[in-house]
Amino acid sequence: MSLNLRPLTENDYPAWIRTDEEAFGNPIPPHRRELFKELIDFDRSLGAFDGEELVGATCICGFTMTVPGGPVLVAGITAVAVLPSHRRRGVLSGLMTRQLGALREQGEAIAALYASEAAIYGRFGYGRASDNLAFDIPTHGSAFVRHAPVDPSLRLRVVDPVAARSVFEKVFEAQLDSRPGLYARTPARWDTFLSDQESDQGGAGPLRAVVVEDDEGPRGYAIFRIKLAFTTHDVPDGELRLKELVGLDPAAYALLWRHVLDRDLVSRVRTAQRPPDDPLIHLLAEPRHLNAAWMDELWVRLVDVERALPLRRYSAPVDVVIEVEDTVCPWNARRWRLSADTRQARCVPADDAEADVVLPVSVLGAAYLGGRPLAAVQAAGVVRELREGAVRQLSAAMSWDPAPWCGLIF
Numbered sequence: 001m002s003l004n005l006r007p008l009t010e011n012d013y014p015a016w017i018r019t020d021e022e023a024f025g026n027p028i029p030p031h032r033r034e035l036f037k038e039l040i041d042f043d044r045s046l047g048a049f050d051g052e053e054l055v056g057a058t059c060i061c062g063f064t065m066t067v068p069g070g071p072v073l074v075a076g077i078t079a080v081a082v083l084p085s086h087r088r089r090g091v092l093s094g095l096m097t098r099q100l101g102a103l104r105e106q107g108e109a110i111a112a113l114y115a116s117e118a119a120i121y122g123r124f125g126y127g128r129a130s131d132n133l134a135f136d137i138p139t140h141g142s143a144f145v146r147h148a149p150v151d152p153s154l155r156l157r158v159v160d161p162v163a164a165r166s167v168f169e170k171v172f173e174a175q176l177d178s179r180p181g182l183y184a185r186t187p188a189r190w191d192t193f194l195s196d197q198e199s200d201q202g203g204a205g206p207l208r209a210v211v212v213e214d215d216e217g218p219r220g221y222a223i224f225r226i227k228l229a230f231t232t233h234d235v236p237d238g239e240l241r242l243k244e245l246v247g248l249d250p251a252a253y254a255l256l257w258r259h260v261l262d263r264d265l266v267s268r269v270r271t272a273q274r275p276p277d278d279p280l281i282h283l284l285a286e287p288r289h290l291n292a293a294w295m296d297e298l299w300v301r302l303v304d305v306e307r308a309l310p311l312r313r314y315s316a317p318v319d320v321v322i323e324v325e326d327t328v329c330p331w332n333a334r335r336w337r338l339s340a341d342t343r344q345a346r347c348v349p350a351d352d353a354e355a356d357v358v359l360p361v362s363v364l365g366a367a368y369l370g371g372r373p374l375a376a377v378q379a380a381g382v383v384r385e386l387r388e389g390a391v392r393q394l395s396a397a398m399s400w401d402p403a404p405w406c407g408l409i410f
């Protein structure tokens with residue numbers, strides 16, 4: 001099969017929709033089609049054509065993402081799809097390789113994505129950089145610990161989720177730099193986030209929201225749906241599906257959770273996207289009732305190791321020579337000396353030096369946001385240590401508190 005790879009244009013949009021819908025086996029509702037156009041950088045999206053037919057595509061949405069130390073530009077890779085008639089013939093491999101080369105030429109140092117399946121992207125140098133927790137909490141098991149914070153100056157207000165958008169934006173922006181993995185939301189991103197007002201989401205109703213505030217202004221919000229239900233004996237058995245909950249301080253955070261856990265007629269609270277170090281773990285007197293499930297979230301790719309490593313800050317001083325293995329982006333495959341204190345970092349070629357650590361580029365991507373200690377990766381045999389103590393030193397320097405977490409699929 002001979003493939004022609006080229007950027008997508010507006011004219012390719014109907015063909016792109018067909019490819020995406022066929023690959024995912026899922027229709028894109030008309031309003032979502034329009035919104036999606038606003039989210040992606042069309043000129044950086046890539047299509048694979050078999051003759052005239054679009055058979056594969058990968059799109060990019062650029063944004064700033066918080067990494068340890070502050071915000072950096074990241075290429076968000078999204079809507080990767082190959083037509084079922086053309087799967088497992090190397091279309092994705094061609095697209096990924098071309099895309100990474102183009103990103104480097106565009107000066108991008110870092111790419112990130114959410115994977116539909118965890119097995120897909122490691123071969124292209126992406127590493128699992130953050131995790132999600134899903135909770136399924138029976139409200140009867142949701143009592144808080146006795147010292148849970150309470151602030152009498154806080155008030156709770158029921159709001160319309162569309163009308164309260166500017167409040168959400170203000171609160172969200174105030175916490176944006178608090179955690180690696182969070183990314184700045186454009187107006188189009190907020191449009192999309194608040195767009196699913198349909199009441200047919202698995203029988204749940206439309207979006208609802210509450211805000212907590214004091215005399216100074218808003219301090220948090222929760223956005224959710226409620227699926228009302230009763231048992232055969234008419235006992236209330238509703239389910240609250242939490243979409244997002246942000247609290248700017250412990251008391252606001254605790255009040256929001258107390259609210260969603262105490263809604264009348266609700267017997268369960270479910271949510272699929274919470275951080276792996278969610279403070280709720282420490283608020284519940286019986287955290288077993290979280291019924292937590294764990295899965296991969298962001299996958300990070302260092303497109304350009306030399307530029308990416310100094311863009312973040314480090315938790316401890318480090319001076320190591322890292323031999324990076326990278327068959328997809330050969331410009332990364334060499335020895336690099338990373339030297340950093342807690343304020344600044346340098347990364348320079350060091351081909352004449354002895355390597356202290358040898359690792360695949362995916363491991364650096366996984367550790368980049370600070371949530372992947374290297375000892376376990378070393379124990380799995382994926383990282384090799386050639387100077388005693390070098391892995392521990394690199395791991396301590398790259399670790400970051402709080403844990404990375406993104407929270408919103410892009």
Ligand SMILES: CC(=O)SCCNC(=O)CCNC(=O)[C@H](O)C(C)(C)COP(=O)(O)OP(=O)(O)OC[C@H]1O[C@@H](n2cnc3c(N)ncnc32)[C@H](O)[C@@H]1OP(=O)(O)O
Binds near residue numbers: 078082094117
């Ligand atoms: C960021 C995102 O958008 S995530 C969304 C990804 N898209 C989807 O899940 C939609 C449905 N699936 C698809 O469109 C396609 O099957 C894709 C994009 C996952 C794979 O595209 P293909 O063109 O079939 O991949 P390609 O043929 O290049 O495969 C490259 C390698 O990856 C492997 N691979 C591809 N898909 C998968 C998978 N889902 N699970 C495990 N391995 C996979 C192939 O076996 C192949 O391995 P090899 O090099 O050892 O032979």
